[in-house]
Amino acid sequence: xxxxxxxxxxxxxxxxxxxxxxxxxxxxxxxxxxxxxxxxxxxxxxxxxxxxxxxxxxxxxxxxxxxxxxxxxxxxxxxxxxxxxxxxxxxxxxxxxxxxxxxxxxxxxxxxxxxxxxxxxxxxxxxxxxxxxxxxxxxxxxxxxxxxxxxxxxxxxxxxxxxxxxxxxxxxxxxxxxxxxxxxxxxxxxxxxxxxxxxxxxxxxxxxxxxxxxxxxxxxxxxxxxxxxxxxxxxxxxxxxxxxxxxxxxxxxxxxxxxxxxxxxxxxxxxxxxxxxxxxxxxxxxxxxxxxxxxxxxxxxxxxxxxxxxxxxxxxxxxxxxxxxxxxxxxxxxxxxxxxxxxxxxxxxxxxxxxxxxxxxxxxxxxxxxxxxxxxxxxxxxxxxxxxxxxxxxxxxxxxxxxxxxxxxxxxxxxxxxxxxxxxxxxxxxxxxxxxxxxxxxxxxxxxxxxxxxxxxxxxxxxxxxxxxxxxxxxxxxxxxxxxxxxxxxxxxxxxxxxxxxxxxxxxxxxxxxxxxxxxxxxxxxxxxxxxxxxxxxxxxxxxxxxxxxxxxxxxxxxxxxxxxxxxxxxxxxxxxxxxxxxxxxxxxxxxxxxxxxxxxxxxxxxxxxxxxxxxxxxxxxxxxxxxxxxxxxxxxxxxxxxxxxxxxxxxxxxxxxxxxxxxxxxxxxxxxxxxxxxxxxxxxxxxxxxxxxxxxxxxxxxxxxxxxxxxxxxxxxxxxxxxxxxxxxxxxxxxxxxxxxxxxxxxxxxxxxxxxxxxxxxxxxxxxxxxxxxxxxxxxxxxxxxxxxxxxxxxxxxxxxxxxxxxxxxxxxxxxxxxxxxxxxxxxxxxxxxxxxxxxxxxxxxxxxxxxxxxxxxxxxxxxxxxxxxxxxxxxxxxxxxxxx
RNA sequence: GGGCGAAUAGCUCAGCUGGGAGAGCAUCGGUCUUACAAACCGAGGGUCACAGGUUCGAGCCCUGUUUCGCCCACCA
Numbered sequence: 020x021x022x023x024x025x026x027x028x029x030x031x032x033x034x035x036x037x038x039x040x041x042x043x044x045x046x047x048x049x050x051x052x053x054x055x056x057x058x059x060x061x062x063x064x065x066x067x068x069x070x071x072x073x074x075x076x077x078x079x080x081x082x083x084x085x086x087x088x089x090x091x092x093x094x095x096x097x098x099x100x101x102x103x104x105x106x107x108x109x110x111x112x113x114x115x116x117x118x119x120x121x122x123x124x125x126x127x128x129x130x131x132x133x134x135x136x137x138x139x140x141x142x143x144x145x146x147x148x149x150x151x152x153x154x155x156x157x158x159x160x161x162x163x164x165x166x167x168x169x170x171x172x173x174x175x176x177x178x179x180x181x182x183x184x185x186x187x188x189x190x191x192x193x194x195x196x197x198x199x200x201x202x203x204x205x206x207x208x209x210x211x212x213x214x215x216x217x218x219x220x221x222x223x224x225x226x227x228x229x230x231x232x233x234x235x236x237x238x239x240x241x242x243x244x245x246x247x248x249x250x251x252x253x254x255x256x257x258x259x260x261x262x263x264x265x266x267x268x269x270x271x272x273x274x275x276x277x278x279x280x281x282x283x284x285x286x287x288x289x290x291x292x293x294x295x296x297x298x299x300x301x302x303x304x305x306x307x308x309x310x311x312x313x314x315x316x317x318x319x320x321x322x323x324x325x326x327x328x329x330x331x332x333x334x335x336x337x338x339x340x341x342x343x344x345x346x347x348x349x350x351x352x353x354x355x356x357x358x359x360x361x362x363x364x365x366x367x368x369x370x371x372x373x374x375x376x377x378x379x380x381x382x383x384x385x386x387x388x389x390x391x392x393x394x395x396x397x398x399x400x401x402x403x404x405x406x407x408x409x410x411x412x413x414x415x416x417x418x419x420x421x422x423x424x425x426x427x428x429x430x431x432x433x434x435x436x437x438x439x440x441x442x443x444x445x446x447x448x449x450x451x452x453x454x455x456x457x458x459x460x461x462x463x464x465x466x467x468x469x470x471x472x473x474x475x476x477x478x479x480x481x482x483x484x485x486x487x488x489x490x491x492x493x494x495x496x497x498x499x500x501x502x503x504x505x506x507x508x509x510x511x512x513x514x515x516x517x518x519x520x521x522x523x524x525x526x527x528x529x530x531x532x533x534x535x536x537x538x539x540x541x542x543x544x545x546x547x548x549x550x551x552x553x554x555x556x557x558x559x560x561x562x563x564x565x566x567x568x569x570x571x572x573x574x575x576x577x578x579x580x581x582x583x584x585x586x587x588x589x590x591x592x593x594x595x596x597x598x599x600x601x602x603x604x605x606x607x608x609x610x611x612x613x614x615x616x617x618x619x620x621x622x623x624x625x626x627x628x629x630x631x632x633x634x635x636x637x638x639x640x641x642x643x644x645x646x647x648x649x650x651x652x653x654x655x656x657x658x659x660x661x662x663x664x665x666x667x668x669x670x671x672x673x674x675x676x677x678x679x680x681x682x683x684x685x686x687x688x689x690x691x692x693x694x695x696x697x698x699x700x701x702x703x704x705x706x707x708x709x710x711x712x713x714x715x716x717x718x719x720x721x722x723x724x725x726x727x728x729x730x731x732x733x734x735x736x737x738x739x740x741x742x743x744x745x746x747x748x749x750x751x752x753x754x755x756x757x758x759x760x761x762x763x764x765x766x767x768x769x770x771x772x773x774x775x776x777x778x779x780x781x782x783x784x785x786x787x788x789x790x791x792x793x794x795x796x797x798x799x800x801x802x803x804x805x806x807x808x809x810x811x812x813x814x815x816x817x818x819x820x821x822x823x824x825x826x827x828x829x830x831x832x833x834x835x836x837x838x839x840x841x842x843x844x845x846x847x848x849x850x851x852x853x854x855x856x857x858x859x860x861x862x863x864x865x866x867x868x869x870x871x872x873x874x875x876x877x878x879x880x881x882x883x884x885x886x887x888x889x890x891x892x893x894x895x896x897x898x899x900x901x902x903x904x905x
Numbered sequence: 906g907g908g909c910g911a912a913u914a915g916c917u918c919a920g921c922u923g924g925g926a927g928a929g930c931a932u933c934g935g936u937c938u939u940a941c942a943a944a945c946c947g948a949g950g951g952u953c954a955c956a957g958g959u960u961c962g963a964g965c966c967c968u969g970u971u972u973c974g975c976c977c978a979c980c981a
Contacts, residue, residue: 287981288980406910410976536975573919596941597941648921667941671940765947770946861925
């Protein structure tokens with residue numbers, strides 16, 4: 020007995036070997052000219068700055084499972100990979116480098132800086148691609164794209180210009196979310212609201228020409244420098260007489276009006292609100308309604324500007340402290356309450372957002388959203404699990420125009436040029452050289468770049484060569500499925516739907532599978548910039564990629580959070596090891612076996628064979644079905660249970676008798692079944708555990724139908740001889756073995772100790788079945804003297820157990836003492852008696868009998884019958900034991 | 906302020922359209938039985954968060970409550 024497999028499974032070497040081979044052989048490549056039906060997935064492009072974290076690992080494992088499964092199922096599979104330029108995140112990374120070198124981007128200048136970012140990318144960007152390969156991702160790497168590629172940039176310009184020409188892109192001077200650290204505008208989505216402890220300051224504003232004060236409540240006292248009104252509710256009688264009058268704004272000594280506006284909540288605070296149109300979204304609206312001046316008191320770093328008078332030059336929090344102190348000195352600080360409210364933060368750097376008045380570019384999303392809503396409503400794109408459709412609709416129905424301009428340097432520069440001569444705007448696909456309006460050549464390009472998500476939104480078609488009408492697009496668009504986390508449902512999924520429908524007249528994907536997020540121990544979302552990531556590469560190093568992938572697949576069912584446990588990974592590592600050893604066993608016994616010379620379907624099978632093949636058939640069907648419904652955990656569970664508990668625990672053990680016996684025909688039969696079952700099992704497992712399955716598959720004897728398991732066909736249950744009756748017979752034999760083991764275990768009979776057993780059957784048929792399975796009963800039950808029959812001679816002193824139609828009698832002589840058996844019987848009887856009680860009560864219930872479906876009734880009646888019979892037999896034994904004792 | 910999710914064995918979690926509560930790990934007992942001690946055999950362990958309701962029957966459906974988490978939102 021020998022095998023090519025090492026004594027223990029060493030993932031590192033195996034993984035490296037096969038991945039290299041697969042890639043070199045071109046097995047990941049998609050052929051757009053192929054006849055086969057297409058199956059396409061575009062990868063959610065990780066940030067080029069990214070390092071593989073648990074979220075990526077889960078996301079890409081699931082995609083790889085789908086791709087490998089579909090590839091094996093006969094589809095032409097395109098898994099399109101690539102990375103995202105991640106404007107702000109990447110700029111931040113390079114800026115930090117510059118700072119470390121004692122430089123900054125402004126000193127470098129724009130062109131130089133952008134050059135530097137490209138260089139950074141060439142040198143250290145995209146390491147995540149290599150990490151995805153460690154995971155086993157079968158992407159078509161030759162097609163790898165980057166959102167700043169020439170082709171994708173062309174797509175971005177085309178889309179921008181077309182949207183502009185359609186009136187769906189416009190500029191507006193509004194209050195936007197400004198990050199004072201990143202120095203750029205952000206979209207609403209890019210602001211994260213964080214509940215924070217703060218204060219509510221009550222400030223007293225003197226009413227002009229009176230000795231009265233109006234007390235306003237604010238969470239941001241420093242913004243009072245930019246107040247241009249004080250507002251009360253129109254129906255608030257307390258202040259009715261003051262509307263139209265002025266208050267004198269302290270510190271800056273400016274007269275501002277008291278206005279009335281519905282926006283004010285009379286119940287909150289004092290019912291008086293200071294209005295700072297340039298630094299608060301509500302106040303901005305109020306200001307526009309009342310024609311108030313908008314005084315911007317900050318510069319782009321959040322430092323008070325010249326409008327802040329004496330506070331000019333102070334950072335906003337410094338100014339806050341000083342304003343409060345100064346007001347207090349003047350006796351104008353009425354009180355300070357503790358207060359908790361949601362503060363907006365930059366999603367990239369967590370700096371508190373400053374509402375900031377500026378001129379920005381917007382996409383008018385209403386018309387685009389309409390189509391995208393309809394596409395999901397009509398099922399042209401299906402979101403799985405469907406609960407997310409509600410979230411999608413809620414957002415889409417209330418969607419706001421999208422601020423797309425960013426004041427950073429790394430990204431797609433907006434293709435718009437300003438004419439110095441006529442002041443008009445030229446928006447152009449090509450770099451403009453002359454004004455489209457006056458022909459002037461004194462043009463200056465817009466310095467803003469586009470939101471990174473603008474280019475991401477085009478990903479499903481820009482990566483396939485759009486705006487050219489490529490063969491790739493014709494073959495693979497719309498894609499089959501998008502696999503992603505819910506955190507980017509709005510950022511990305513919704514926008515891809517809008518852009519796909521607008522520019523391709525077709526949804527970008529037929530299905531969206533939304534999986535849970537992997538969070539850290541605190542339940543915090545893991546993210547690239549937070550630095551709270553756990554390195555999946557360590558997991559792969561320690562436990563192997565296959566075990567890791569299998570773990571992730573098993574976790575995939577969870578609603579929203581996944582807290583990865585090392586224990587589970589260790590458990591699945593043991594599973595990989597189990598598979599490895601079962602394969603070693605099989606191979607050890609196949610040296611004289613040639614698969615070509617023997618066919619499963621031609622064999623005269625034994626019940627054990629029928630049983631394992633029937634179970635395998637079920638496992639195949641269940642796996643297929645689970646994957647179709649994106650129930651990765653169910654598929655993993657099915658495979659785990661079949662492999663370990665059916666194939667290893669039972670079939671391999673059953674096989675040993677025939678493998679080591681004298682009957683050459685029996686040996687060949689079992690070899691054929693072992694080989695066939697294992698070979699199919701490997702293919703079934705391959706999408707989940709690509710490396711170990713390939714390693715074992717390649718070690719199998721004989722000729723295989725494909726050069727790699729990843730090119731082999733996914734198992735088809737129809738190829739297997741299925742025999743439920745044979746399987747059921749085997750189950751009867753197994754029940755007897757279980758019963759014997761149960762008694763042995765309960766009585767602490769050492770596994771090495773052989774015992775005698777008498778099986779008293781109710782029918783000759785049952786006796787016949789057990790006779791067929793007698794070898795299994797002997798070897799698995801560790802029985803040396805076995806008697807099977809109907810109404811056989813019963814030993815005087817015996818431990819009794821009942822399995823279906825069989826009474827199992829294990830002679831006690833010399834085995835254990837009677838007291839032990841008495842205890843065991845009492846326990847067993849109590850258990851069965853509970854069953855009898857349960858079912859007889861149930862069946863005595865007239866309403867139950869009247870209402871329950873016939874099938875349920877029949878089942879319960881059968882269970883009651885079985886329990887009663889079992890109870891009677893056990894009680895009979897109990898009586899005998901009692902008799903013996905006395 | 907809306908919306909969503911979670912609550913099941915000591916731990917981490919499954920449980921699909923309602924029909925006698927499951928897995929892995931951990932625990933206890935017995936084993937180095939020639940693929941595997943990363944293993945084998947056996948056992949114990951749950952008022953399915955709480956309170957009502959619908960039903961012959963509820964972990965599952967309905968109502969309410971509590972705790973935790975997330976998303977969205979312009980109440981200073």
